[in-house]
Amino acid sequence: MELTSAPLHKGQLPWRGLLLAASLLTYWNSPATAQVTVEAVPPLVAEGANILLQVRNLLESPQVFYWHKGDSVYESNEIARFITFMSKNKTGPAYSGRERIYQNGSLLLQNVTQKDAGIYMLHMITKNFAFMTESVQVHVHPKYTTYWNVPTTAKVTVEAVPPHVAEGNSILLLVHNLPATVQTVYWYKGQSVNRRHEIAGFLISKGRNETGPAYSGRETVFRSGSLLFRNVTLKDAGPYLLRMIIANFDARLSVNFQWRKQQ
Structure with missing residues (x-):
């Protein structure tokens, strides 16, 4: 897995928040090997x-x-x-x-x-x-998770679990270290904030989900900011963008995750 980052300049994004991008790669197996799969239920479990x-x-x-x-x-x-x-x-x-x-x-x-x-x-x-x-x-x-209220973006990461997924399985875009000051999280298909590509969001202050135009009925956004995909298809492959609206500081970060097949 490679991690690359690039700073954003003033005027690029007219909103307050954080941006994280993750690529979802779908690997297609031959019928002989794609029949049997193992899935963790739930994909993320508490102690x-x-x-x-x-x-x-x-x-x-x-x-x-x-x-x-x-x-x-x-x-x-x-x-x-x-x-x-x-x-x-x-x-x-x-x-x-x-x-x-x-x-x-x-x-x-x-x-x-x-x-x-x-x-x-x-x-x-x-x-x-x-x-x-x-x-x-x-x-x-942990059963009880403590989030550090620190005005920095370095600790926030997104991990695809598993990093490679076969057709018909589930994948979790797992957010690590979501700051406690985040008010709302949004997920987008692609690499830009576009209302047409908005999948769903979670309004933390209200404790409820909100779906967007790109919602297919197979996605769930959790309070932690993580996005669960069910029954993935080849069309689901590609980059995804996480937007976080933060209350007490203005930070913007673009992170690109790339997965490559091992040689």
């Missing part, structure tokens, strides 16, 4: 709550489901496995007593902590003894 790593589009049940903590498949980081023909669970070294595997391969994490955040790997052995692997990232935020 002490539960999260389900839900397996979707499973055409047939594999012989065994394995869940691992981390970005590799080793016996030492195995949480648990489900042997389908025996309908039996077997725990591994990374099992904490708070995980449960269902018959469809989905993994429930209960009473999550900050230590649970990170990548999880699902490894499957099919009936034809083929191997399939999918990954998902768990994001955990």
Whole structure:
């Protein structure tokens, strides 16, 4: 992921607020690999709550489901496995007593902590003894979040979770460190503030959402400023702009996030 920034000059944007831009990239997989996906439900979970790593589009049940903590498949980081023909669970070294595997391969994490955040790997052995692997990232935020009321834009960032998404899945444009002085947040499709491209906003002072002309019915803006897309399509790919109206200072910042395929 590359991060580039450029200052804005006086007169460019006739409003008070912050601007953050993020690119949403949609990766299309072949039918053979796009069938099985894993989605974190909810995509962002608070400490002490539960999260389900839900397996979707499973055409047939594999012989065994394995869940691992981390970005590799080793016996030492195995949480648990489900042997389908025996309908039996077997725990591994990374099992904490708070995980449960269902018959469809989905993994429930209960009473999550900050230590649970990170990548999880699902490894499957099919009936034809083929191997399939999918990954998902768990994001955990503190139960009580403190925002620093500092007149600076350097700490505000946007992260696409996951950074690459397949057709039909969900993606969260996650805002980090939203200042407490923000009154309203708006999301736009594209790289400029244009009413026609406004997707939706959240009026923090009133605690309610407001949709715009570019709203498709699949987007949700949260109080934190984050934007959730459901059932994404190729048309959703491209840059997105976050505008934040701030009460006690006038700051403008343009940040461009770019994701590249690893070589």
